[in-house]
Amino acid sequence: MSDAVNTVVQDLLNRCHELGADPRNTNYAGGNASAKGVETDPVTGEPVDLMWVKGSGGDLGTLKAAGLAVLRLDRLRALVDVYPGVEREDEMVAAFDFCAHGKGGAAPSIDTAMHGLVEAAHVDHLHPDSGIAIATAADGEELTRRIFGDKVAWVPWRRPGFQLGLDIAAIKAENPQAIGVILGGHGITAWGETSAECQANSLEIIRAAEAFLAEHGKAEPFGPVIAGYEALPEDVRRARAAELFPLIRGLASTDRPQVGHFTDADVVLDFVSRAEHPRLAALGTSCPDHFLRTKVSPMVLDLAPDAPVEDVKARLKELHAQYREDYAGYYDRNKVEGSPAMRGADPAIVLVPGVGMFSFGANKQTARVAGEFYVNAINVMRGAESVSTYAPIDENEKFRIEYWSLEEAKLQRMPKPKPLATRVAFVTGGGSGIGAATARRLADEGACVVVADRDLAAAEKIAAELGGGALQASDVAIAVAADVTSEDEIKAGLAEAVLAFGGVDLIVNNAGLSLSKPLLDTTVADWDLQHNVMARGSFLVSREAARIMIDQAMGGDIVYISSKNSIFAGPNNIAYSATKADQAHQVRLLAAELGEYGVKVNGINPDGVVRGSGIFAGGWGAKRAAVYGVDEENLGEFYAQRTLLKREVLPEHVANAVFALTGGDLTHTTGLHIPVDAGVAAAFLR
Known part of the structure; x- marks a missing residue:
C-alpha cells in the first residue's frame, strides 16, 4: 500500500472514530463512511480507482482497517448497466463481491452503492437523533427546506439498497450546491472532496438540526405528566426493577433464552411518565438500525408505578400474551411467499412507568445496545413531536426490512452460540x-x-x-x-x-x-x-x-x-x-x-486442590502438611501419590x-x- 493510500485510509479511520465517539452523531454499529483513492493495480501496474468503506456489521467508533471493504470503483459503477430494477435489487449485494480489490477486506454492507455511486471523494451516512427527528416528522421535507434551504436536499423514504444509492447520486448531481441529504424515515448522508470537508458537512447538518429543534421545539412534546406515573425514588425503583426483572426476562425468553439489560435513565423515566407515551410507543421506531434491534414496537406496562407487585406481575403476563398475538398478526399481515419464518414473538423492549426500561438480546451487549437504540428512538420522537408530528415508516416497510432476505442471510452467517450463551x-x-x-x-x-x-x-x-x-x-x-x-x-x-x-x-x-x-x-x-x-x-x-x-x-x-x-x-x-x-x-x-x-x-x-487454592494458601495447607508429615510445598504431590491416577x-x-x-x-x-x-x-x- 502506497503512502498516499495509507493516508487516505488513516484519514477515513480517524473520521470514523471522531464521528462514532459522539452518540449525537450516530448510534453504535450504525451508519458508515467511505473514502476514494488511487492505488496501483498489482497485476497491470496501472492506476486503479478504489473505494474503502465500512464493512457490514462494523462500528464507526471502533473501526479498524480490517473492518473496511475495498472495492474497485469501475466495477462497482459498471453494475448500473446490469441493475435489474428495484424489484430485484437484493441481487446486487452478491455482485459487490465481484468488485473486490484483492481479497476485498470486510464484507460490503447494503449501503455500499450509496457510497460508490455518489460522485464525491468522501461520503458519510449517519443516524443522528436530530437528523432522524426531521426525517420522521410528518412534514420532514418542508422542515428540511426551512432549516437548510438548498444546502441539504430531501430524499423520500426508500429501503437501503442499490436504488437508494442511485437516488442520492441523482439528487447530488441535480443539486451541486448541496452538502448532503436528509433520508426520509432514516437518517442523513453528507459528502465532501476531502475527509475534513465531509466530516464538517456531516456535523453541520447534525448541529443545525439540533439547533432548530432546540429553538423551535415545544417544551412538552410528550404531553403532561400522568398523575401517579412519576418516577419512583431511586432505591425504590431499583428494588422494584430487581423484583420484576426475572419474570420479565422469562416472558421475553418464551421463544428463546435472552439476556437482559436495565436502565432507569432520566430520558426513559420522563417518556413513560407522559400522556403521549402509549400512542408513540405503539407507532414503533423508524430508522432500520433501530427497529432491527428493538423490534417493531415495545411492550408497555399500563399500571401506575405504585401498583401492588402481584398485580403488576399478573398484568405483565397478560400484556405479554397480547404482545405475542399482535406480533403474530403483524407477521401474518405482511409476510409474502418466501418470507423467512417468524423469528420469535417476544418483545425486545419492555417499558415500566416509574421504574425504567428492560431490553433483551442474545447476549449482554446486544441487550444493552437494544436499550440504547430505544433511547435514540425516544430522542427522535421527542424531536419530531416538538416541531411536527412523529410519522415513522409504515408497518409493511418495517416488515420488509425485519424479514429481508439479506438480513436473514446475515443472521445465518453469525457464529454458532457457545454452550453457555444466554446463561x-x-x-x-x-x-x-x-x-x-x-x-x-x-x-x-x-x-x-x-x-x-x-x-x-x-x-x-x-x-x-x-x-x-x-x-x-x-x-x-x-x-x-x-x-x-x-x-x-x-x-x-x-x-x-x-x-x-x-x-x-x-x-x-x-x-x-x-x-x-x-x-x-x-x-x-x-x-x-x-x-x-x-x-x-x-x-x-x-x-x-x-x-x-x-x-x-x-x-x-x-x-x-x-x-x-x-x-x-x-x-x-x-x-x-x-x-x-x-x-x-x-x-x-x-x-x-x-x-x-x-x-x-x-x-x-x-x-x-493445593496449587491456586485460596483455602490452602490461607494456612490450611500448612496444617494438613503437618498432619501428614510432609513439607507444605510437597503437599500437592503427596495428595497425588495417594490417588489411583497419581495425578494432582x-x-x-x-x-x-x-x-x-x-x-x-x-x-x-x-x-x-x-x-x-x-x-x-x-x-x-x-
Whole structure:
C-alpha cells in the first residue's frame, strides 16, 4: 500500500472514530463512511480507482482497517448497466463481491452503492437523533427546506439498497450546491472532496438540526405528566426493577433464552411518565438500525408505578400474551411467499412507568445496545413531536426490512452460540482458587458471570480479566461483594446480578474455608464459622437464587463445590468434614424439591486442590502438611501419590466438572455428586 493510500485510509479511520465517539452523531454499529483513492493495480501496474468503506456489521467508533471493504470503483459503477430494477435489487449485494480489490477486506454492507455511486471523494451516512427527528416528522421535507434551504436536499423514504444509492447520486448531481441529504424515515448522508470537508458537512447538518429543534421545539412534546406515573425514588425503583426483572426476562425468553439489560435513565423515566407515551410507543421506531434491534414496537406496562407487585406481575403476563398475538398478526399481515419464518414473538423492549426500561438480546451487549437504540428512538420522537408530528415508516416497510432476505442471510452467517450463551452464572468465592477458575471457564463458554466474593477487590480483578476483550467489560462479568454468612449481602449481591443481566441461571456454591483441628481442639467458634460459611451460606445462596429461577421459569443449575471429605472420614477434620456432608445432603434435598421447576442441583467432590487454592494458601495447607508429615510445598504431590491416577488436582479440573454438569449435555442429571479427586477409593459413591 502506497503512502498516499495509507493516508487516505488513516484519514477515513480517524473520521470514523471522531464521528462514532459522539452518540449525537450516530448510534453504535450504525451508519458508515467511505473514502476514494488511487492505488496501483498489482497485476497491470496501472492506476486503479478504489473505494474503502465500512464493512457490514462494523462500528464507526471502533473501526479498524480490517473492518473496511475495498472495492474497485469501475466495477462497482459498471453494475448500473446490469441493475435489474428495484424489484430485484437484493441481487446486487452478491455482485459487490465481484468488485473486490484483492481479497476485498470486510464484507460490503447494503449501503455500499450509496457510497460508490455518489460522485464525491468522501461520503458519510449517519443516524443522528436530530437528523432522524426531521426525517420522521410528518412534514420532514418542508422542515428540511426551512432549516437548510438548498444546502441539504430531501430524499423520500426508500429501503437501503442499490436504488437508494442511485437516488442520492441523482439528487447530488441535480443539486451541486448541496452538502448532503436528509433520508426520509432514516437518517442523513453528507459528502465532501476531502475527509475534513465531509466530516464538517456531516456535523453541520447534525448541529443545525439540533439547533432548530432546540429553538423551535415545544417544551412538552410528550404531553403532561400522568398523575401517579412519576418516577419512583431511586432505591425504590431499583428494588422494584430487581423484583420484576426475572419474570420479565422469562416472558421475553418464551421463544428463546435472552439476556437482559436495565436502565432507569432520566430520558426513559420522563417518556413513560407522559400522556403521549402509549400512542408513540405503539407507532414503533423508524430508522432500520433501530427497529432491527428493538423490534417493531415495545411492550408497555399500563399500571401506575405504585401498583401492588402481584398485580403488576399478573398484568405483565397478560400484556405479554397480547404482545405475542399482535406480533403474530403483524407477521401474518405482511409476510409474502418466501418470507423467512417468524423469528420469535417476544418483545425486545419492555417499558415500566416509574421504574425504567428492560431490553433483551442474545447476549449482554446486544441487550444493552437494544436499550440504547430505544433511547435514540425516544430522542427522535421527542424531536419530531416538538416541531411536527412523529410519522415513522409504515408497518409493511418495517416488515420488509425485519424479514429481508439479506438480513436473514446475515443472521445465518453469525457464529454458532457457545454452550453457555444466554446463561447468567453467580460464583461465590469467585475471587480466587476454584471459584476464579470456574468463573473463567464459564465465561469462556459464553456465560455472563457474576464474581461474588467477600474480598471485593479480588472479585473485581477476576471480573476485569474476564471482560478484558469486550467492548464493555461489564457485558461479560461484574463483581459483587458478598459475605455468604450475611443474608442481606447475599440478597443484595443477587439483586445486583439481576439488574446487570436480568436474572440468574447457574449458581456455583464455592465459598469456603477450613480449619484443620482434632475434635478436642475444635472450638464452638471454629464449628460455627465453618458451618456459617459453607452450610448456612450455601443454603442462603440457593434459597435466594431459587426465588429468581422460579420467577424466570427458565430452569437452572445449582452446583455445590463440596469435598471428598463429605464421604471420606479423614483425620483431625471434624468441623470441615461435617459441614461438607451438610452441603452434600443439601444437593440431594434441593434436587428433589426444585426439579419441578426445571432446576438441576448437583455437587462436585474435589480433593487435594493445593496449587491456586485460596483455602490452602490461607494456612490450611500448612496444617494438613503437618498432619501428614510432609513439607507444605510437597503437599500437592503427596495428595497425588495417594490417588489411583497419581495425578494432582488443580482448580481448572473442578471448573471442568462444573461445565460438564451445566454445559448442555447432562440435561437429565440432577442429585449427582462427581468426584474430582484423581481416584480415592474410600470416597467412591455407592
